[in-house]
Amino acid sequence: MPATYEPIGAIKVLGSAVSNITFSSIPTNYTDLILVCNIYPNTNSSNMRMTYNSDSGSNYSVTYLGGNGSTPESGRASNQTSMDMAYLGSNTWGNVIIQIQNYSNATTSKTAISRSNGSSVLTALYVGLWRSNAAINSITLTSSQGSNIAVDSTFSLYGIKAA
């Protein structure tokens, strides 16, 4: 059976909290990517923001559907400098599973789906768009709202191959 779900890289935060993590030099020989994150925001509840290829231009948009424990909610933002792909509670472990489809083609914009699991604040689905035709060769996740990503947070990137 051919391997279709292969580990590309893994990051574990060691020593001290960090504001962001980056997977770089992502190979182009897969069809899709899956990024699995287990994150502990160390100060405040925090959006996890994703960018590609160090692009900080206003080339991103996001739509989300979420539940905060009492009310369903939905929102969107266009022409952003990053994509909010999760909202996680302060000082609580949360997880995020992001799927990035057709990431290495050079002819279309790139979409991603995120399942954001903050048990103390929000469960949500996010859809992100990067209006660039470039192949994705790096992914950066950045914490926001004055919070950093605490020690022992883990990030695993997998490549999915079409048959």
Added chain:
Amino acid sequence: MSYTTYKKIASVTVGVTSQLSLDFTNIPATYTDLLLLASTRDDRGADFTAMTLQFNDATTNFSWRSLIGNGTSAASYNGTNTTIFDGNNATNSTTSTFSSVYIYIPNYAGSTNKSFYVDAVSENNATLAWTNLLAGLWSNTAAITKVSLLLSGTIKFVQHSSATLYGIRKS
């Protein structure tokens, strides 16, 4: 890369004798994450039944928030102690229709509290059916060695219900 990243640890299929729970025990600590996929139906005399997720037989220190759609409206709930999600297909829902459950547990063998994600859906050839997204936390630093899906009281999973537990490795 020659080794398998996504490996079946065990599977359970309910035979002619219905079961109160679907259990995975003695889970090895050799993977990074766990993924549980289940297809389930139960014998309650109703359209649907709530399902409970347990780790290591614990019934406390769980907390969760969910987003639910039932075909008519959306709602969001939260809870503690046990993790419960609605919508397992029961006796009065469309015949031979089973719910689908996806549960992802990152870093299940680590020494931190355990966060997890549940995506559970059911279908029914009628007005009511359920879609659930749930973010959960088990505030316990023990490695997860047992995962169980349960119903309530004497309600049982019926024949052809099945569940498979996968281990996922990082690089």
